[in-house]
Amino acid sequence: MGEMTGTSNGFAVRTEGVSRQYAMGEALVHAVDDVSIAVKPGEFVALLGSSGSGKSTLLNLLAGLDRPTSGAIYAHEHNLAEMSSQQLAHHRSHTVGMVFQAFNLLPRMTLEENVELPLRLAEVDRAERPARVREAVERVSLAARLTHRPSELSGGEQQRAALARALVNRPTILLADEPTGNLDSLTGDAIMHLLQEINRTLQMTIVMVTHDKVRAARYAHRIITMRDGKLVTEGASDEIA
Amino acid sequence: MKLRDLTELAARNLREAVLRNSLTTLGIAVGVASLVAMLSLGVGLQELASTRLSRSGLFDAVFVTTQANLRAFGGPPRPMAERTSTQPARRLDDDARQQLAQIKNVVEVYPEVRFPTEVQFEGKPFMTTVAGIPASARRDGAFDEMKGNFFSGPEANEAILQIEFARDLAKQTDSLLGKDLVLRYAEKEPLPADAPPENAAHKSAANRSDADDAPASGGFSLVPRELKLRIIGVVETEPATGFGGFGRGRLLIPLQIAQNLRIAQPTDMREMLRGNTGKPSYETLTVRVSSPKVVQSVEDTIKGMGFGTFSILDATKNMMLFFTVFDSLLLIFGSLALTVASLGIVNTLVMAILERRREIGILKALGAADRDVRRLFFVEAGAMGLLGGVLGVALGWLIGRALTIGTNAYLKRQELPAIDISSIHWWMVALAIGVSFFVSLAAGMYPASRAARLNPVEALRYE
Numbered sequence: 001m002g003e004m005t006g007t008s009n010g011f012a013v014r015t016e017g018v019s020r021q022y023a024m025g026e027a028l029v030h031a032v033d034d035v036s037i038a039v040k041p042g043e044f045v046a047l048l049g050s051s052g053s054g055k056s057t058l059l060n061l062l063a064g065l066d067r068p069t070s071g072a073i074y075a076h077e078h079n080l081a082e083m084s085s086q087q088l089a090h091h092r093s094h095t096v097g098m099v100f101q102a103f104n105l106l107p108r109m110t111l112e113e114n115v116e117l118p119l120r121l122a123e124v125d126r127a128e129r130p131a132r133v134r135e136a137v138e139r140v141s142l143a144a145r146l147t148h149r150p151s152e153l154s155g156g157e158q159q160r161a162a163l164a165r166a167l168v169n170r171p172t173i174l175l176a177d178e179p180t181g182n183l184d185s186l187t188g189d190a191i192m193h194l195l196q197e198i199n200r201t202l203q204m205t206i207v208m209v210t211h212d213k214v215r216a217a218r219y220a221h222r223i224i225t226m227r228d229g230k231l232v233t234e235g236a237s238d239e240i241a
Numbered sequence: 242m243k244l245r246d247l248t249e250l251a252a253r254n255l256r257e258a259v260l261r262n263s264l265t266t267l268g269i270a271v272g273v274a275s276l277v278a279m280l281s282l283g284v285g286l287q288e289l290a291s292t293r294l295s296r297s298g299l300f301d302a303v304f305v306t307t308q309a310n311l312r313a314f315g316g317p318p319r320p321m322a323e324r325t326s327t328q329p330a331r332r333l334d335d336d337a338r339q340q341l342a343q344i345k346n347v348v349e350v351y352p353e354v355r356f357p358t359e360v361q362f363e364g365k366p367f368m369t370t371v372a373g374i375p376a377s378a379r380r381d382g383a384f385d386e387m388k389g390n391f392f393s394g395p396e397a398n399e400a401i402l403q404i405e406f407a408r409d410l411a412k413q414t415d416s417l418l419g420k421d422l423v424l425r426y427a428e429k430e431p432l433p434a435d436a437p438p439e440n441a442a443h444k445s446a447a448n449r450s451d452a453d454d455a456p457a458s459g460g461f462s463l464v465p466r467e468l469k470l471r472i473i474g475v476v477e478t479e480p481a482t483g484f485g486g487f488g489r490g491r492l493l494i495p496l497q498i499a500q501n502l503r504i505a506q507p508t509d510m511r512e513m514l515r516g517n518t519g520k521p522s523y524e525t526l527t528v529r530v531s532s533p534k535v536v537q538s539v540e541d542t543i544k545g546m547g548f549g550t551f552s553i554l555d556a557t558k559n560m561m562l563f564f565t566v567f568d569s570l571l572l573i574f575g576s577l578a579l580t581v582a583s584l585g586i587v588n589t590l591v592m593a594i595l596e597r598r599r600e601i602g603i604l605k606a607l608g609a610a611d612r613d614v615r616r617l618f619f620v621e622a623g624a625m626g627l628l629g630g631v632l633g634v635a636l637g638w639l640i641g642r643a644l645t646i647g648t649n650a651y652l653k654r655q656e657l658p659a660i661d662i663s664s665i666h667w668w669m670v671a672l673a674i675g676v677s678f679f680v681s682l683a684a685g686m687y688p689a690s691r692a693a694r695l696n697p698v699e700a701l702r703y704e
Contacts, residue, residue: 063606086610089610108253108257
C-alpha cells in the first residue's frame with residue numbers, strides 16, 4: 001500500500017530522553033520520564049505496561065498529539081518537539097495513522113465518510129479519494145459495509161473501519177492504542193492478525209500500546225515495557241515473554 | 242482543508258443539531274428582520290415626507306421679489322437712513338423674468354397672479370380669491386386626488402374650485418363639474434400718453450388692441466370685465482405657487498388666462514407713482530428649479546442679481562436632520578436585536594464545542610490543524626449568519642408590508658388616501674445580509690478560537 005521512506009538515523013521513529021510532566025493540583029506527575037527508544041522501519045513494537053505506566057502518553061507524543069516537556073522525538077529527520085502546531089498536524093496527517101481503543105469513529109458519518117475524512121484533512125484531490133477509500137476498506141475486508149454508520153457495525157468491524165481510516169493516507173507509522181481493549185478475545189485476535197498482515201505486507205512500522213502481554217509476545221517483534229513513566233525492559237518479544 | 246470540504250462538513254454539522262441551529266438562525270433572522278423593518282420604516286417615512294413635500298412645489302422653488310417688497314416681509318419697516326444702498330430696488334419685470342429663466346438649473350419662471358374678486362354663479366354673487374396656476378403644477382401632489390380634470394390647455398377658459406369654495410356654491414360639489422360661472426374683475430387699461438384721463442374710461446374689452454400696450458404717459462384706468470369659465474375640477478387644496486398673498490386661492494384658473502386678464506396689482510399703484518408705467522412689473526416671481534439640491538445655488542445667483550429671495554430650504558435641512566436622528570434611533574433599536582441574536586450564535590457554538598469536544602479531538606488526531614478547526618466553526622457561524630440574514634430580510638419585508646397594510650386599513654377608515662410607509666432598497670438588503678454575516682463571524686470568533694485551542698489528548702479522553 002504505502003511506500004516506505006527514509007527515517008532519522010535509519011529509524012522510523014526515535015526518542016531521546018523524552019519526558020512529559022503534568023501539573024495535577026500542586027503535584028507534578030511524571031507521565032513519561034526520560035525515555036529513549038528507537039523503532040526501525042517495518043518493525044512491530046509493543047509498548048507494554050499497566051494502567052498509568054505512561055505508555056499511552058508516549059504514544060501520543062510519537063503521534064504529535066502532545067508535546068514533550070523535555071527531550072526529542074525524531075521522525076523523518078524532524079524533531080517533533082520543535083515543530084509548530086501546523087507542522088504537527090501535517091505529521092499526524094501524512095506520517096502517522098492512529099487507532100484507538102474506543103475506535104473513535106464519527107457516529108453521524110457512514111463508514112465511507114469516516115474513512116474519507118483524513119483525505120479531506122490532507123487535501124487529497126477529490127478524484128483520487130474514492131479509489132483510496134476503496135483500497136483501504138478492502139484491506140480490512142469492509143467493502144460491503146461502506147454505507148453503514150458505526151452504530152450499525154460490530155465492535156470488530158468498527159475497529160477495522162478505524163484501521164482503514166488510519167491507513168487511507170498511506171502513513172509510514174501506525175500507532176495503535178489498545179486496539180483490542182474493547183473487543184472480545186476472538187475479535188481481538190482477528191484485529192491483531194490484521195495488524196500483523198499490514199506490518200508484513202506493507203512493511204509498515206507499528207507501535208502498539210497494550211497491557212496484554214500474551215498478545216504482545218505473539219504478534220510484536222519487540223516489546224518495550226514501561227512502569228511509572230520509565231522504560232523498564234526492552235527486547236525481542238520471545239525474550240521478554 | 243479546502244473550502245468545499247469545510248463547507249460540506251459545516252453543513253453536515255449544522256444538519257446534525259438541526260433544531261438548535263434552526264432556532265439560532267431564527268434568532269438571527271428576527272434580529273435582522275427588526276433591523277430591516279426599522280430601517281425600511283425610517284427610509285419609507287422619509288421618502289414619503291420628501292415626496293409629498295417636494296410634490297407640493299415648495300422644495301424646488303425659489304420665490305423672488307424686489308428688495309423693496311422683501312423688506313416688507315421682514316418685520317417692521319426700517320427708516321431710509323438705515324438702508325445700506327442708495328440704489329433703487331431693481332424692478333421685477335419681464336426683462337428680469339427672462340434673465341431669471343436663463344439661470345442654470347432653472348426650469349421655469351412664472352409670476353404669482355392672485356387677486357380677490359367676485360364670481361357670479363347661478364345668478365348669485367360670491368367673493369373669492371382667484372389664483373393663476375401654471376401647467377407644471379399638474380405634477381404637484383395637490384391634484385392627484387382631485388375630482389374632475391386639470392386644465393385642458395394653458396389658455397382654456399376653465400376653472401378648478403377649491404373644495405371649501407365649491408361647497409359655498411353647491412352642497413353636492415360633484416354636481417358643479419361641467420357648469421359655468423362668471424368671473425367679474427377689474428382690468429387695468431393704460432391711458433394713452435396724449436389722451437386726457439377721462440377719454441380712456443369706459444373702453445370695452447372688445448375694442449382693446451395691442452396698441453393699448455404701448456407706453457403710456459401717466460396712468461391707467463380700471464375697466465369692469467366678465468369672463469365665463471367652465472368648472473372642470475374640484476381640488477382639496479391649492480398647490481403652493483408663491484407667497485400666497487391675499488390668502489389661498491379658492492378659484493384656480495390657468496396662469497396664462499390670469500395674466501391676460503391684466504388685473505390691477507398692488508405694485509401697479511407704486512409703479513405708476515414712480516413713473517415706471519412703460520413695462521408691467523410683478524409683485525413676485527416663482528422660480529422653479531430642477532432639484533431641491535440646487536435651490537441654494539440658484540437662490541445665491543438671484544440674490545446676486547439684486548432681488549430678494551425666499552425658499553423653504555432651511556425647513557428641508559431641518560427635516561433631513563430630524564430623519565437622520567430618527568433613522569439612527571431606529572437603527573440602534575434594530576442593532577440591539579441583532580446583538581442579542583449574535584449572543585445566541587456564541588451560545589450555540591460554545592455549546593457545540595462542549596458537545597463536539599471528542600469530535601474535535603478525533604479531527605486533530607487525523608491531521609486537522611488548529612486553523613482547520615477554527616475555520617470549520619467560522620463557516621458554521623457564517624452559514625447561520627447568511628441564512629439568518631436572508632430569512633431576516635424576507636421577514637423584515639413582511640413586517641414592513643404588514644405595517645403598511647395595517648396603516649392603510651386605518652387610513653381607509655378615515656377616508657384618507659393609501660400610503661407606503663416602508664421602503665426596502667437593494668442596498669438595504671445587501672447591508673442587512675452583510676451585517677448579519679459579519680456579525681455572525683464576529684460572534685463565532687471566540688468559540689472558533691476556543692475550539693481550535695482544544696488539547697487533542699484531553700478532547701479524546703472526553704466522554
